[in-house]
Amino acid sequence: MIAGGSFLPGPVAVHPEVLAAMARPMISHRSPEMHHIMRRLQDRLRPLFRTTRPVLLGTCSATGYMELAARSAGAKLLAVDGGYFGWRFGAVAESCGVEVVRLMVPPGEVVTPDLLQDALDAHFPDAVSFVHSETATGALCDLGALARTVREHSDALVLVDAVTSVGGSAVETDAWGLDFVFTGSQKALGLPPGLALGVASERLVARARALPARGWYLDVVKHLEAAERHEPTQTPALPLVYALDHQLDRIARLGGVEGRWAHHRALQAVLYRWVNENPGWSFLAPSGARSMTVSALRPPRGLPTREVLRLMAARGYTLTGGLGELADAVVRVGHMGDITPVELSMMLSALAELRVVAQR
Amino acid sequence: MIAGGSFLPGPVAVHPEVLAAMARPMISHRSPEMHHIMRRLQDRLRPLFRTTRPVLLGTCSATGYMELAARSAGAKLLAVDGGYFGWRFGAVAESCGVEVVRLMVPPGEVVTPDLLQDALDAHFPDAVSFVHSETATGALCDLGALARTVREHSDALVLVDAVTSVGGSAVETDAWGLDFVFTGSQKALGLPPGLALGVASERLVARARALPARGWYLDVVKHLEAAERHEPTQTPALPLVYALDHQLDRIARLGGVEGRWAHHRALQAVLYRWVNENPGWSFLAPSGARSMTVSALRPPRGLPTREVLRLMAARGYTLTGGLGELADAVVRVGHMGDITPVELSMMLSALAELRVVAQR
Numbered sequence: 001m002i003a004g005g006s007f008l009p010g011p012v013a014v015h016p017e018v019l020a021a022m023a024r025p026m027i028s029h030r031s032p033e034m035h036h037i038m039r040r041l042q043d044r045l046r047p048l049f050r051t052t053r054p055v056l057l058g059t060c061s062a063t064g065y066m067e068l069a070a071r072s073a074g075a076k077l078l079a080v081d082g083g084y085f086g087w088r089f090g091a092v093a094e095s096c097g098v099e100v101v102r103l104m105v106p107p108g109e110v111v112t113p114d115l116l117q118d119a120l121d122a123h124f125p126d127a128v129s130f131v132h133s134e135t136a137t138g139a140l141c142d143l144g145a146l147a148r149t150v151r152e153h154s155d156a157l158v159l160v161d162a163v164t165s166v167g168g169s170a171v172e173t174d175a176w177g178l179d180f181v182f183t184g185s186q187k188a189l190g191l192p193p194g195l196a197l198g199v200a201s202e203r204l205v206a207r208a209r210a211l212p213a214r215g216w217y218l219d220v221v222k223h224l225e226a227a228e229r230h231e232p233t234q235t236p237a238l239p240l241v242y243a244l245d246h247q248l249d250r251i252a253r254l255g256g257v258e259g260r261w262a263h264h265r266a267l268q269a270v271l272y273r274w275v276n277e278n279p280g281w282s283f284l285a286p287s288g289a290r291s292m293t294v295s296a297l298r299p300p301r302g303l304p305t306r307e308v309l310r311l312m313a314a315r316g317y318t319l320t321g322g323l324g325e326l327a328d329a330v331v332r333v334g335h336m337g338d339i340t341p342v343e344l345s346m347m348l349s350a351l352a353e354l355r356v357v358a359q360r
Numbered sequence: 361m362i363a364g365g366s367f368l369p370g371p372v373a374v375h376p377e378v379l380a381a382m383a384r385p386m387i388s389h390r391s392p393e394m395h396h397i398m399r400r401l402q403d404r405l406r407p408l409f410r411t412t413r414p415v416l417l418g419t420c421s422a423t424g425y426m427e428l429a430a431r432s433a434g435a436k437l438l439a440v441d442g443g444y445f446g447w448r449f450g451a452v453a454e455s456c457g458v459e460v461v462r463l464m465v466p467p468g469e470v471v472t473p474d475l476l477q478d479a480l481d482a483h484f485p486d487a488v489s490f491v492h493s494e495t496a497t498g499a500l501c502d503l504g505a506l507a508r509t510v511r512e513h514s515d516a517l518v519l520v521d522a523v524t525s526v527g528g529s530a531v532e533t534d535a536w537g538l539d540f541v542f543t544g545s546q547k548a549l550g551l552p553p554g555l556a557l558g559v560a561s562e563r564l565v566a567r568a569r570a571l572p573a574r575g576w577y578l579d580v581v582k583h584l585e586a587a588e589r590h591e592p593t594q595t596p597a598l599p600l601v602y603a604l605d606h607q608l609d610r611i612a613r614l615g616g617v618e619g620r621w622a623h624h625r626a627l628q629a630v631l632y633r634w635v636n637e638n639p640g641w642s643f644l645a646p647s648g649a650r651s652m653t654v655s656a657l658r659p660p661r662g663l664p665t666r667e668v669l670r671l672m673a674a675r676g677y678t679l680t681g682g683l684g685e686l687a688d689a690v691v692r693v694g695h696m697g698d699i700t701p702v703e704l705s706m707m708l709s710a711l712a713e714l715r716v717v718a719q720r
Contacts, residue, residue, distance in 0.1 A: 006388075012386065019382070019383040022379070022382045022383065023376075023380060025373065025374075026373055028371070029371065059419065060577060061419055063576065064420070064577045067575055097572060184595065193419075194599070215431075215452075216452040216455040217578060218575075218578075219455065235370070235546060237419075237555075240554065320390075
């Protein structure tokens with residue numbers, strides 16, 4: 001085993017077997033072979049999202065599907081904003097001409113159903129955007145309860161950035177009644193970046209059909225119709241499709257989506273124990289509302305974020321700081337994808353040593 | 361040498377060295393290493409487009425950049441439509457709420473400056489869309505003369521789908537005064553699909569800035585600003601960026617963009633000689649207006665397109681038919697990317713034998 005490695009909250013390190021799968025020869029995106037691959041992907045992607053609906057697949061970053069959601073949902077969006085990606089959902093919608101009202105949440109915290117209900121009653125939005133696991137803060141909201149609140153108090157659509165939760169912890173698309181939920185390939189799925197995956201409810205698609213000027217490349221109707229025909233929407237990034245095909249096979253062999261959640265629980269447990277054993281370090285997000293895949297840790301007094309990143313880089317480890325105003329306040333650790341508990345433990349051992357060095 | 365192979369007009373076969381380059385480890389898209397790669401790509405992409413402007417890079421199919429162009433150009437588009445991709449440019453613009461007037465050209469033919477001038481005088485468009493090399497018909501228009509006509513008779517922007525011409529034959533972005541010109545990775549550049557490349561004029565960017573609701577993922581202003589900072593717009597498809605980096609190095613070593621044009625001239629010469637030597641076969645596009653990278657060939661009487669495709673597939677060769685109403689009228693041969701004249705000759709020998717078999 002080699003010490004060092006990337007613990008970024010994406011793009012995550014990719015298993016060598018998955019990297020190798022990309023080198024297969026190109027095929028026509030209109031061939032029977034492509035159709036066969038797309039059908040196989042459908043069968044394996046549905047359980048990942050816990051849905052019976054078709055899973056949409058796009059050649060774009062997750063931001064592309066954020067825009068697809070924003071273009072599908074009507075004139076007024078309530079954006080729950082508890083960090084960079086919550087902010088971004090609103091900003092993307094604004095860039096598409098949608099009126100955006102923000103429900104601000106302090107960094108690291110999550111919105112409560114009560115606050116959400118007040119905002120719904122005050123603003124009557126056409127849709128509400130959530131970030132399930134806020135990659136900027138490591139906070140995980142109670143999406144099931146929040147979606148229920150929206151449904152009980154309005155007919156707004158529920159749009160969910162689940163970029164660092166799908167494959168990392170439970171995302172119950174059908175049971176929670178989510179109208180659009182999406183992720184990117186380079187997070188808990190352990191793939192290179194470049195593909196977005198999502199599920200759209202019938203309700204969302206019906207509403208989208210009535211909206212003019214949805215565009216072409218990120219039109220949910222085109223993406224749904226392609227998925228139903230087991231075809232890509234446009235010429236897809238074939239090497240990434242091959243990698244996805246291989247990785248879904250690996251995930252199926254390793255216990256399916258529940259095995260994947262258990263893997264991420266094991267990684268999170270390693271980190272929890274380490275934080276308990278290393279006073280001075282603490283989670284930004286409160287107990288009970290923490291992401292299974294990414295943690296923002298406050299470093300001990302006297303050990304600035306930048307110094308942590310620099311010293312860890314010298315040891316071969318790639319970590320990152322916060323985003324925006326949190327830049328120097330936290331160290332972010334991605335504990336997702338195909339890294340093992342042992343690899344995570346080794347990185348944390350190196351992190352623990354920094355504290356000793358700094359305090360001398 | 362193994363007989364057989366893909367002669368699709370994209371996705372083209374990719375050189376094994378380029379496929380292997382994709383398997384490098386993931387890095388942060390915000391790292392100094394990424395910045396270094398993006399800077400190196402800029403230096404090598406500018407000569408390919410014959411421009412001093414920044415070259416934009418997006419994780420999407422070329423259709424994504426078609427939409428980016430359509431969203432940047434104003435309220436009314438004159439779409440020159442001489443085949444499937446000419447039609448599509450107009451359809452994409454319509455999907456974005458742009459008013460589209462079509463200038464229809466018979467399949468296989470190209471628009472003349474005179475006809476273009478009449479249409480400009482009749483419709484006063486904000487922009488005109490061209491397909492330089494129409495992949496559906498193998499026709500290559502005289503883009504330099506057409507762009508000059510637009511400039512002399514209007515202040516409309518010149519938008520160019522150069523998907524099967526960049527890297528295949530001369531595209532003089534600056535000298536011809538093109539306002540937006542784009543290609544995809546999976547054509548003459550010989551890469552897997554998933555990346556779009558383009559150049560935007562100052563004039564187009566200024567006009568785009570004044571337009572509301574351009575969106576986020578395909579906003580030309582964001583793509584330009586990212587290119588100027590040597591950053592990707594969003595998390596990019598890293599394996600494809602690695603492949604592009606490697607392939608641009610290969611192209612530079614093999615004589616640069618002019619070497620690439622010479623390679624495609626050599627491939628086209630092989631096909632020309634073959635058509636001359638095989639009566640019954642003919643080009644759909646007239647002499648003097650033929651693509652350097654893709655040809656639509658009418659098969660001999662008594663040898664239907666479908667039969668050609670079936671018999672060639674049995675010999676290990678992948679070709680394709682026409683698109684839309686041309687489906688059964690032509691056989692399309694991609695002669696681009698990294699295939700060699702010898703490989704093309706071998707495929708054509710197999711194609712020549714079909715004729716003999718069918719006539720017995």
